[in-house]
Ligand SMILES: Nc1nc2c(c(=O)[nH]1)N[C@H]1C(S)=C(S)[C@@H](COP(=O)(O)O)O[C@H]1N2
């Protein structure tokens with residue numbers, strides 16, 4: 001008797017996990033708009049600047065003294081590759097925002113090297129975003145944003161700024177690098193918000 005494998009098998013049905021127009025990849029493509037910066041963790045810092053001008057900063061050691069989370073998420077690039085079940089380690093933005101007082105609704109992420117991308121503050125809250133410094137159990141490779149990158153897996157991957165330096169809070173939303181160059185302002189992969 002042939003055995004028919006129905007739904008509910010152990011195998012994950014990848015077709016159901018892919019947002020529209022995406023294909024599955026097993027490797028990890030590198031997409032960078034410029035050269036990979038060489039950042040020593042001794043010089044590294046992460047900052048959050050609020051609309052009132054307050055600046056909160058964390059050194060590499062201070063970041064690692066915070067609660068560290070392991071997260072497994074699917075990631076989706078606007079160039080149509082998706083990678084399922086990627087393993088990251090980092091600090092939740094919820095933890096970093098605990099000591100930040102702000103009324104602003106928007107964030108501009110700034111990377112070492114000058115890349116920027118904009119995101120509403122609520123997309124960084126409630127367990128949706130991390131400062132990630134390990135991928136697949138290893139220190140994050142420089143080409144993938146090491147020593148640390150923003151990880152916002154529910155949005156297209158251009159929002160996950162590599163070589164993250166800091167976040168600037170703003171009352172109004174301004175477009176970042178790709179958003180000024182034709183990418184969608186928000187970038188929800190399930191709604192296929194690729195371009196503007
Ligand atoms: N600083 C910086 N961050 C960046 C980019 C970049 O060019 N510079 N590219 C973005 C884009 S378009 C994508 S798809 C992902 C790619 O991440 P990866 O190279 O680790 O796959 O990083 C995003 N973050």
Ligand SMILES: [Mo]
Nearest residue numbers: 031077078158
């Ligand atoms: Mo991308």
